[in-house]
Amino acid sequence: MQANEALKNFLDNGDAIFQNVSIDCVIFGFHQNQLKVLVLTFKNTDKRSLPGGFVFRDEGINDAAQRILQERTGLHDIYLEQFCTFGQADRAISKVHRDTMQAIGIELPDDHWVLGRFLSVGYYALVDFSKVVLTTGILDEDYHWYDIHRVPPLILDHNHITRKALETLRLMLDYKLIGFNLLPEMFTMSELQALYETILDKKLLRANFQRKMLSLEILERVDKKWTGGAHKAPYLYRFDPRRAAAFLERE
Amino acid sequence: MQANEALKNFLDNGDAIFQNVSIDCVIFGFHQNQLKVLVLTFKNTDKRSLPGGFVFRDEGINDAAQRILQERTGLHDIYLEQFCTFGQADRAISKVHRDTMQAIGIELPDDHWVLGRFLSVGYYALVDFSKVVLTTGILDEDYHWYDIHRVPPLILDHNHITRKALETLRLMLDYKLIGFNLLPEMFTMSELQALYETILDKKLLRANFQRKMLSLEILERVDKKWTGGAHKAPYLYRFDPRRAAAFLERE
Incomplete structure (x- = not known):
């Protein structure tokens, strides 16, 4: 219930948010010879998504991505790169958010800021799997690492975002020698x-x-x-x- | 004066725009062994910027970039790639826009949507220099192609955006064999x-x-x-x- 209060306060405080923009993170880890991706499940639903969040009005997008990743993984100095921005005209999270909020007993009015069109800036992160300490957010119940070949259906365009991140990782592996972060x-x-x-x-x-x-x-x-x-x-x-x-x- | 009317109508019609988001284009051309970048100059000012524009509410960001490039260069089927999104906390175009509007006799109220924080999605385009037919927009007086080594000071972070685009072009030259578009x-x-x-x-x-x-x-x-x-x-x-x-x- 405390978590729900915090969420309600957050949702009521739209002025503090840089609206229409969100951050989605593809967090890669390497474990037992598998490349894994971190996926969260929303409370009381079977909906799954990439970890992400909003940008505060007085916060740069790269800083927001760092903050979100730190909150979720407990890690500082994560290797993090912006790779693509997703902004199809019909990219509204309204249906998803209405459902995930309803699942925890929160009803949103039709004109609520969180139900509008969102552009999402995609970041990928490379983490040392053994050092991650996962923390759940107010909406999500649980986290799982999935083998990149076995990522389940995710909300919105999150499967597409994941594939794009993998393409970029492959390209950058030699060019920037980034694999060692894993x-x-x-x-x-x-x-x-x-x-x-x-x-x-x-x-x-x-x-x-x-x-x-x-x-x-x-x-x-x-x-x-x-x-x-x-x-x-x-x-x-x-x-x-x-x-x-x-x-x-x-x- | 007709152009000013069109601009006023556009600015008054903020509801048709996907606010807080703009598109900036680094258009590369190759001529006389120089790599050139297209730069515009705003009417009655010495302010220069990359060609860019806004996204309509019912338009995807990639479609918006294509539209803007077609309007400016007269070319269809342009080679176009999104490369980075720029979203520092203080990235407001208020000062610039107030000046460029004043220069053509338009005063904007402080809370006008165009004066707020903007996130810019950067695209680079490769064009066949010999085929481009430039068209000026309602705000800009003139276009020039500048050698990449001699780009003048541009508004906001546009010089930084240009450098980032060049970095990406260099990286992609072999990886995607895109040079031929020039x-x-x-x-x-x-x-x-x-x-x-x-x-x-x-x-x-x-x-x-x-x-x-x-x-x-x-x-x-x-x-x-x-x-x-x-x-x-x-x-x-x-x-x-x-x-x-x-x-x-x-x-």
Whole structure:
């Protein structure tokens, strides 16, 4: 009930909001060789959506995206990029919002600001899966990580937004060397290769991949991984952002 | 005076507009080995800006961008891509608009919709310079093509928007093979190389460039260019969009 009060206050206070604009976030994580996307489920419904939110009147859109992601994941300094803005003429969330509000006992008048046409600015985020501590919002009951190949039907154009984010991630993987944001601090070469193979959705030749990665001179070899076994232990690597910046500068 | 009437009617009719959102277009053309950008000057002022406009309430943002570009350049089927949305908290065009309107004798009340905060969706367009027929809008007096290295100070964040568009063009040049949109239908290999060198702002080795371009198998060799001279005439090429699509599919 406390949450509902907070929501009502928020909805009544439309003047504090930069109206007609929302933020939607495609949060990617990598776990057990799967590329995952964070999806929320609204309370008392089977409606699912990307995490998102509104922009305050005195807040820039990039700041709003950072705030929303921090609130949801508990993480600061998230790798975050704007990738596309979605603004079809009929992009109103009225039907969805009326239903999700009704499901928690709130009735909205027809001319309420939240029921109008919304343009959504899409951001994708890359997080270290192991560090995320999820927090639910006032409307949503639960969060799940879904394999990118098994994302369920989402509200509005959120499935389309998710596909667009994946396209951008694939393109930027080499161009900006951003994949490392999805890994823990130290990783083996085969973990790195599995990440690339999963994102690109294709097999890569082991020797070629290793040669290419080492030739970039952006990895620091740390130590051998202790496996306890008799066979050869793999090296551990750490991504060096300074060297990566220098590499991208040279390109 | 007729134009002013049209403008007044437009400004009074805020309900027809999807408010808080505008479109800004970075229109690139290639001429005499220079990459050029189209810039407009507002009537009776020295204020310059990118061509842009508003979105109608029943119009998608991509459709609005197409419409605005058609109105300005006279071209249909323009190569057009959304690249970034600009939404700083203090991004209000009030000061600029008050001045440009005053310059043509229109006073706006403080709470007029056009004076509020605006989020701008940025698009870049690639046009065949030789085919453009420029049309001025109701606010702007004149258009000029500026070399990308000599763009004058523009209103608001329009210089920043221009730089972002150039960054995206450079990135997409290879990834989407879009450079051909800047050339006439037939061109020589050295014209194509000059285009790439200008966009990337660096010299390329002639033999390497030619080998790489031909290896993509996206060019159709048409005929020798008649130069009238005794020396060897260069081949003319035509870009084959079907083969390019097949190439990008394979990649």
